[in-house]
Amino acid sequence: MRDKFLLAFRSIRERKARSILTVLGIAVGIAAIVSLMSVGYGMEEAITGELTGMADMISVMPGEIRAHSYVEKGSFTDRDVSDLQRIGGIKDISTMTYDAAEVEYRNKRAPIFVIGRDTKELESFYVVPVGLKEGRWLRENDYKACVIGDRVANDFFDEVIHVNDKLVINGDKFIVVGVFEKGDMLYSNDVDPHIFLTLRAAKEVLQTDEIKYIIVRVYEIDEAEGIAEEIEEVINDNHGLDDFAMAMTMGSMIEMMGDIFNIIRGVLVGIAAIALIVASIGIMNTMLMSVMERTHEIGVMKAIGAKSSDVLSLFLLESSMVSLVGGVAGCVVGVIVAKVLSFLGSTASGLEIAAIVKPEVLLAGIAVAVIVGVLSGFYPARKASKMSPVEAVRYG
Amino acid sequence: MGKAETRKVGYTMIHTENLSKTYRMGDVEVQALRDVNLEIKDGEFIAIKGPSGSGKSTLLNLIGCLDTPTSGAVFIDGIDTGKLSENGLAEIRREKIGFIFQQFNLVHTLNAIENVALPMFFAGVGREARIKRADELLAKVGLGDRMYHKPSELSGGQQQRVAIARALSNDPEIVIGDEPTGNVDTETGNAIMVLLEGLNREGRTIIVVTHDAEIAAHAGRTKRMRDGRVLD
Ligand SMILES: Nc1ncnc2c1ncn2[C@@H]1O[C@H](COP(=O)(O)OP(=O)(O)OP(=O)(O)O)[C@@H](O)[C@H]1O
Ligand SMILES: [Mg+2]
Numbered sequence: 001m002r003d004k005f006l007l008a009f010r011s012i013r014e015r016k017a018r019s020i021l022t023v024l025g026i027a028v029g030i031a032a033i034v035s036l037m038s039v040g041y042g043m044e045e046a047i048t049g050e051l052t053g054m055a056d057m058i059s060v061m062p063g064e065i066r067a068h069s070y071v072e073k074g075s076f077t078d079r080d081v082s083d084l085q086r087i088g089g090i091k092d093i094s095t096m097t098y099d100a101a102e103v104e105y106r107n108k109r110a111p112i113f114v115i116g117r118d119t120k121e122l123e124s125f126y127v128v129p130v131g132l133k134e135g136r137w138l139r140e141n142d143y144k145a146c147v148i149g150d151r152v153a154n155d156f157f158d159e160v161i162h163v164n165d166k167l168v169i170n171g172d173k174f175i176v177v178g179v180f181e182k183g184d185m186l187y188s189n190d191v192d193p194h195i196f197l198t199l200r201a202a203k204e205v206l207q208t209d210e211i212k213y214i215i216v217r218v219y220e221i222d223e224a225e226g227i228a229e230e231i232e233e234v235i236n237d238n239h240g241l242d243d244f245a246m247a248m249t250m251g252s253m254i255e256m257m258g259d260i261f262n263i264i265r266g267v268l269v270g271i272a273a274i275a276l277i278v279a280s281i282g283i284m285n286t287m288l289m290s291v292m293e294r295t296h297e298i299g300v301m302k303a304i305g306a307k308s309s310d311v312l313s314l315f316l317l318e319s320s321m322v323s324l325v326g327g328v329a330g331c332v333v334g335v336i337v338a339k340v341l342s343f344l345g346s347t348a349s350g351l352e353i354a355a356i357v358k359p360e361v362l363l364a365g366i367a368v369a370v371i372v373g374v375l376s377g378f379y380p381a382r383k384a385s386k387m388s389p390v391e392a393v394r395y396g
Numbered sequence: 397m398g399k400a401e402t403r404k405v406g407y408t409m410i411h412t413e414n415l416s417k418t419y420r421m422g423d424v425e426v427q428a429l430r431d432v433n434l435e436i437k438d439g440e441f442i443a444i445k446g447p448s449g450s451g452k453s454t455l456l457n458l459i460g461c462l463d464t465p466t467s468g469a470v471f472i473d474g475i476d477t478g479k480l481s482e483n484g485l486a487e488i489r490r491e492k493i494g495f496i497f498q499q500f501n502l503v504h505t506l507n508a509i510e511n512v513a514l515p516m517f518f519a520g521v522g523r524e525a526r527i528k529r530a531d532e533l534l535a536k537v538g539l540g541d542r543m544y545h546k547p548s549e550l551s552g553g554q555q556q557r558v559a560i561a562r563a564l565s566n567d568p569e570i571v572i573g574d575e576p577t578g579n580v581d582t583e584t585g586n587a588i589m590v591l592l593e594g595l596n597r598e599g600r601t602i603i604v605v606t607h608d609a610e611i612a613a614h615a616g617r618t619k620r621m622r623d624g625r626v627l628d
Contacts, residue, residue: 003523014505300501303462304562305490306518307483389462389489393501 008318018290023326025286026373029279030330030365031337034357036275038338039345040268041356047264051250055221056091058228060084060214060235060247073244075210076235083234084216089223094118096213097199099206104168105157112152114169114195116202121215126180126196130187135163135178142198147178151192169195170205184349216247224249279368283326284376287319291380298384299392308385315381316374323373327366334365407438408471409570409601410459415468416624417454428454430624431468436603438569441596443612444605446621452605453574455621459603460495460572461485473569490519494563496573500555502547508534508558509543515565533561537591553584560591571595573604577611589614 012019063072076095084093096117103112115122119138127137138147146167153161161167165176174197183191203209216231218224228247235245298311338355346353384392417429429451436442444452457463458470461477470477472488480488489495502511512530521529534543537557547555556576563571573592577585589604589611596602596616604615612618620627 003517007517010510011505296501297503300503301514301518302486303460303489303495303497303501304515304518305486305566307486309483310518388464390457391463393462393497 004314004317008314008321011314011318012322015290018293019322022286022290022322023329026279026283026323026326026369027330027333029275029282030327030369031334033272033275033279033368034331034334034361034365035337035341035355036271037268037361038335038355038357039341039353040264040271041358041361042338042342042353043345044264044268045356046353051253055250056217056219056224057250058216058218058224058231058247059250059253060216060231060245062212062235062245064243064246072212073241074239075212076214076245077211077238078209080235080238081211081214083238084214084231087227087230087234089218089220089227090216091219092121092217094121094215095199095211096215097202097206097208097210098212099208101170101195101206103152103156103195105161105165106159108157110156112156112195113193114197114202114206116197116199116206117213117215119198122196126187126191130183130191131181132178133181135176137178138196138198140198142177143201144172144174145177145198145201146174147180147196148176149180149192149194149196150182152195153179156193167195169197170207172205174201174205221251224251228252276368280372283323283369283372287323287373287376288380290322291315291319291377291384295380295384295387295392295395298381299387299389299395302385303389303393308382311385312378312381315385316378319377319381320370320374323370323377324366326373327369330369331362331365335362405439408435409438409440409473410434410436410603411471412455412459413469413471415455415458415470416466417451417458417463418466427624429458429465432624432626434619434626436601438601439596439599441593441602441614441616442604443615443618444603444621444626445607445609445612445618450621451624452621454624455626456572456574456603456605460493461488462495490515491566492568492570494560494565494568494571496556496559496563496571496576498575498578500547500552500559500579502555502558502562504547507544507546508539508550508561511547511558512561512565515562519566530561530565533564534558536564537561553580553587556580556584556588557591560588564595568600570601570603573602575605575607577606577608582610585611 061070062074062076063070081093081095084090094117096115098113098115100111101114103110119140123137132147133150135147138145146169148161161176161179163176163179167174167176180191182188197205216227218227228249231247232245236242301311302308335357338357342353342355412432412434415429415432416427419426419428432455444455446452458465461470461472465478472492475488477485477488503514506514509527509530512533513526516526516529531543534540537560539554539557539561542550542554547558550558556579571592577588580588585608592602592604593614606612
């Protein structure tokens with residue numbers, strides 16, 4: 001057996017160029033599987049990670065979702081908020097008001113959505129993930145100060161707005177104290193086109209006491225569903241309607257987004273399947289070529305007395321050694337490519353994606369390399385070993 | 397090397413019965429061999445001559461168990477080779493016959509000594525014994541100083557000597573050469589024939605195909621072939 005290993009090894013080493021090509025062919029296929037799967041897992045994790053960071057949150061809105069669009073039925077009152085404070089398990093309640101306002105900057109006007117809310121809440125919600133490009137975040141005792149999104153600063157007016165510039169919102173002068181970075185996929189719609197104020201300033205400038213949105217944070221994520229139902233009951237009672245309020249836990253929002261996750265998973269599985277097929281075809285091709293061009297050698301071995309099984313076992317040993325090396329090399333390259341891809345992806349999308357290398361993906365990659373490699377080496381080797389020695393020797 | 401010497405004088409080592417081979421390529425049939433009946437005695441040195449395409453290689457391949465006949469039979473040392481399995485045929489090729497090709501057909505990834513040892517490897521001979529015998533055989537064909545050279549580093553004549561040493565690896569009673577001198581110069585060709593004569597003196601049965609009358613003169617008996625038949 002040891003002699004067979006040595007002989008197979010000799011044959012691999014002496015055919016350096018061909019062996020390297022074969023190893024490369026296999027490695028490329030396996031690298032494709034490993035890198036695509038690792039980046040895919042990383043993407044899934046990045047998105048769920050962003051959402052689970054908000055898992056303790058319940059969004060309460062005065063209205064309902066009908067046929068995929070939100071229908072507002074009014075607004076909450078201060079009494080609603082104080083009633084909610086009596087429900088157990090709630091850590092924190094913050095209210096938010098928002099409306100479109102007319103904003104003027106250097107004689108140019110535009111309608112822009114203004115959002116007012118507890119500054120601490122907004123900070124953990126938007127400032128932490130998105131970040132500020134200029135200036136500072138709002139403080140609770142700021143009055144005529146605002147922080148603006150990226151598109152407000154760059155797109156909505158003729159001139160770019162910077163910190164310390166002044167905006168006129170519904171006739172009141174505000175000073176810009178901060179400018180957001182451009183938001184990534186998840187945040188760009190929520191941050192980029194908006195102006196953020198303290199709740200007090202927003203109520204004043206929008207001339208409203210209306211509360212359009214309540215965000216509740218709970219202590220125990222497990223209890224969120226039950227608390228959400230209680231919230232709906234309390235507020236519906238206050239307004240004498242069955243379905244005035246809609247309280248949605250992050251969990252149920254994620255569920256609503258389930259479609260997206262199914263699509264992501266589907267794409268992942270599809271990518272893996274394609275990578276697998278491409279890899280297998282590549283491996284088959286290189287193996288087939290490298291064994292077929294040795295039909296002559298197989299014929300010579302048989303002519304000097306080798307049995308078909310001798311030849312076959314030699315070639316299988318050789319192809320499994322080559323496949324194994326190719327598989328391992330493919331895993332190494334795949335991991336590197338995955339890291340590079342996820343780095344480039346993070347830079348391009350702004351979403352923090354870290355490639356996740358699962359051991360089972362590596363094992364599967366090596367298994368695919370060896371199984372496909374050996375099987376596709378087996379077929380031509382068997383065919384050649386079944387030829388009569390003259391026929392095989394004549395070949396090539 | 398005494399296996400052959402224990403047999404009676406006049407023992408028939410090889411004989412063929414109505415041996416025929418037809419190649420079929422699409423609609424075209426080529427009758428390469430027609431009803432050949434040939435008897436070769438133990439210890440004979442026979443040369444086969446004939447024009448190109450007369451069926452010489454076809455005959456040698458069948459006798460050497462490298463190919464199977466369309467009809468008829470080949471008996472080697474009394475064994476009807478048509479009744480043997482694939483592995484049985486492999487064993488005959490390995491143990492009883494040493495085949496020398498015009499194109500040498502060495503395994504080019506292996507060096508001289510490894511090429512010579514290869515038939516012993518397939519016979520399951522241990523590593524030490526293989527190397528010892530391959531060493532002796534290379535010395536015998538005059539290549540004691542070229543043992544670790546690759547075929548690509550050897551001249552045609554040297555490669556053919558390695559091939560002869562390889563053919564002797566498992567000490568066969570029969571050595572078959574299909575134009576073993578065809579790809580080397582006249583001088584080397586003569587040296588190779590002298591080597592084969594030596595093998596014949598050891599008691600081995602030698603069958604050689606050649607175009608060259610001078611080469612054929614080394615043999616004890618010459619047979620001529622034409623159109624797939626052996627002439628008298
Ligand atoms: N594999 C094959 N397929 C088809 N025809 C073949 C095959 N091998 C040999 N033949 C034909 O069989 C006939 C005998 O061929 P063979 O090789 O035995 O001749 P030869 O006497 O050895 O010739 P040469 O002196 O040129 O080597 C020729 O007509 C040849 O074309
Ligand atoms: Mg010929």
